[in-house]
Amino acid sequence: MAGDAIIAEELSYWYGDLIAVNGISFKVGEGKILGFLGPNGAGKTTTVKMLTGQLKPKGGKATLLGMDVAENVEAVQGDIGVCFETTNLYEKMSAVENLKLFARLFGITDFNPDILLGKVDLAGRGKDRVETYSKGMKQRLMVARSMINSPRVLFLDEPTAGLDPASSEAIRNIILEERERGATVFLTTHDMLEADKLSDQVAFMNQGQIVALDTPLNLKQKYGKRALKAQVSTASGELVDREIILDTPETPQAVQQLFSQENVVTIHSEEATLEDIFINITGRGLIE
């Protein structure tokens, strides 16, 4: 049975008087995707920095692949891949040169950049300087760079932010492929649909604390409401909306009445989104 790839225990960090991360604890199983959600300033980036060895926790402990991150930074960083939110490629170098550089840093001698470039749909542009790339191409190259060492844990910070739908979908497919390969993915995103679609578990972070952590389905069942949305035609021909809340004792009777007493034109079910749930829990939106 697979163990936990990431374990955070009472993890804390503060900058002066500002508490960025306040004693958070969670686990991510090997080969699972954790969607890490929260508004700007919630402490997501600081958490990622502690998990990837960029910051030493001021309280608590981070364990990755069975190693204390603070004590084994070098070993941990050899087994992880990090894709940053902001583009930080060497723009005056080509994609191939960028990838080869990082392969050398990981000590990979038989590296073939073409395979990785093909995976992110950049096969024909490998020799062009990165400064000539579009934002989407740069983002895909960043994802490719984070996979150079076939990482056992992949940290992706807003990998699809600002991308066109095709590029976003390509990156989502890569994330799923990485999970198929057995990698654990720590996905930080603002995109609720993306998190819902990809994540095995979702953590909501707010003001330095994790306020909810569960599978998307469980979160929806616990905090969200399901409803039937219908449009009915009145005697005068006017279209009117009707909503029936599901999972209540009155639901069966209400459904029966709708169909027996009204002229239903359209009907569909509606689930709460993760964003609805986040607002429900925290009283604030993800993007402020």
Next chain:
Amino acid sequence: MNWGIVRALVSKDLALFFRNRFFSIVTVLGLVFYLIFYFVMPSSVDESLAIGFYAPEILPAIEEAFQEGVEEGLKVTFTVTEEALKEGVIGGDFITGIVLPADTAEALISGERPVITLYFSSDIPEEAKEAAVVTIRELVYRQVGQELPVEIKQEVLGPDMLGMQVPPRDRLRPLLAVFLIIFETLGLANLISEEVERGTIQALLVTPVRVRDLFISKGIVGITLAFGQAVIFMAIVGGLSREPLLILVTLFLGAALATGIAFLIASLGKDFMSVMAWGMLIFIILAIPAFGVMFPGAVTGWIKIVPSYYLVDTVHRVSNFGAGWLDMWNNLVILLGIDFVLFWVVIQALRRKAG
């Protein structure tokens, strides 16, 4: 220490440096320009004697003597005041300025010894002073048939440089070598600050790259660029003909100094413009000792607080006056000490900035 990582980072930095059009052009053109500049400078000292002369009342015999001297290459300029004479000496118009008192003729007739004052500028070598005095005595002797019973008083205007007569282009040698070294600080500082500004340093620091690998690789790049250029320049202009090992060690320590300063600039600057602004300020300060070589007497003891002084002074004294290890060891030790302190300080600063 992972040398595979350091090698990868060094290759990357060198590639990026030469892909920066501004710095690559300036590096090559700078070297070419400095070489051209060096070779168009005079390679020898002007041996003609330019003399300024002030006398309220000119003795016919002395005037005739000077006329004869002019025919032999002596350049004589008569000034209307003693102040104008002094200005001419300080400004380098005359190798010496002669003041003949108003009562010279009467004093000579009455058997007294009138005092003739000779003004010299501070960087006039001793032998030139002597030559000037001898020439004047000789001219007068040939004209009047006997040595005049006068007392000659010598006065140096500005600090006496005790005979440092070096051809202009040899004076220029340390200046240009130091310019080449110092200029590389701007390129390296830009490489480092770009790494921080664009976040690539973060991408590196989540791989097996450690902070020390980064410092070592940047240090190697900086020293290689600065040292390489200075050595090429010194080799072409003949600066390695005397004590080559001593010069190479000095240039190496100078290149390390420049690299340390590049780190310092990178820790101060946030982007290209701020790096250039800080860089130019520091560049000017570091260049001052080199100007001190070009214009002796223009700087005084305070110059020793500028770190590049020990680089300039060593290169100048070794390449122009044949100084050796025994003469220069203290400069080298100070330079080494400055390098160590500088590296320690900037590593702390850059660590904080990268974090």
